[in-house]
């Protein structure tokens with residue numbers, strides 16, 4: 001089965017990136033958005049991300065032949081770096097511009113947005129009630145053939161499977177922010193997912209230039225966040241309890257492991273609001289003096305000053 005017609009539910013940070021990536025490789029993309037105002041908010045995001053993608057392609061031309069090239073080229077945009085030439089990248093740029101202009105449409109009517117979809121990707125806000133509501137609304141509108149995917153970062157597909165009316169065709173395909181560069185796609189079913197649909201999803205992920213990372217069972221936080229969240233929490237605890245300053249903590253990690261970025265550089269990329277929200281979910285967050293409580297205060301202070309990370313131009317570090 002070819003999964004060519006893609007409908008995105010949500011046109012936020014991730015929804016817009018996923019839609020663009022699908023259009024980039026030539027899939028037909030429909031964004032379902034709930035109002036004209038949502039379309040008004042999604043369009044500038046699509047423009048900004050498409051410009052960044054084109055810019056990264058053009059920058060990659062200068063990396064050809066450089067030993068660093070293979071580490072930093074936009075992996076979701078160039079499938080075969082070893083055979084890339086300035087001409088082949090120019091052709092990708094031209095094709096991308098054409099596809100972004102011709103392969104993306106917007107729809108306010110949910111029924112119309114779903115009527116012919118091969119695959120629906122739910123990339124709506126991380127709000128379980130809102131997700132249940134949209135799955136319930138979609139249930140009788142999605143064609144029999146359609147695969148339904150969720151990009152949820154923290155919620156498990158088994159939580160929602162019963163509301164979808166198609167548990168066997170429902171699973172998670174979890175992308176990372178800036179997907180055209182960080183092209184991982186964690187594939188995670190729930191116990192009722194049909195193994196054939198799982199395989200179709202792995203194939204689809206590959207077709208849209210992602211590296212499919214297959215989980216054999218449900219795991220909150222998938223593979224990446226199961227490692228990253230405790231790592232970042234440990235670093236925040238060292239800072240919040242006054243063991244060391246953030247620069248020393250980063251330097252320790254970078255020098256000792258050879259990693260290019262320490263935990264506070266990573267936190268700036270993730271965004272301090274996300275880190276704060278994750279911290280707020282911990283049971284002892286309101287226990288005065290607990291490490292979690294101290295981390296919450298530290299992050300809140302920075303967020304209140306607008307120092308939320310790379311996107312704001314300042315987080316733990318300053319950015320141009």
Ligand SMILES: NC(=O)c1ccc[n+]([C@@H]2O[C@H](COP(=O)([O-])OP(=O)(O)OC[C@H]3O[C@@H](n4cnc5c(N)ncnc54)[C@H](O)[C@@H]3O)[C@@H](O)[C@H]2O)c1
Pocket residue numbers: 009010011012013014015034038122123124125126130134151152153154174175176177
């Ligand atoms: N931001 C990330 O780095 C990241 C990474 C991987 C996965 N995710 C996941 O992707 C999903 C979307 O995250 P995001 O960062 O793009 O969020 P976002 O806030 O940027 O976008 C959310 C989108 O959902 C829409 N929406 C919100 N409530 C709605 C409702 N009740 N009905 C219809 N539409 C509604 C908004 O209009 C918007 O288009 C979440 O499940 C999140 O966990 C996010």
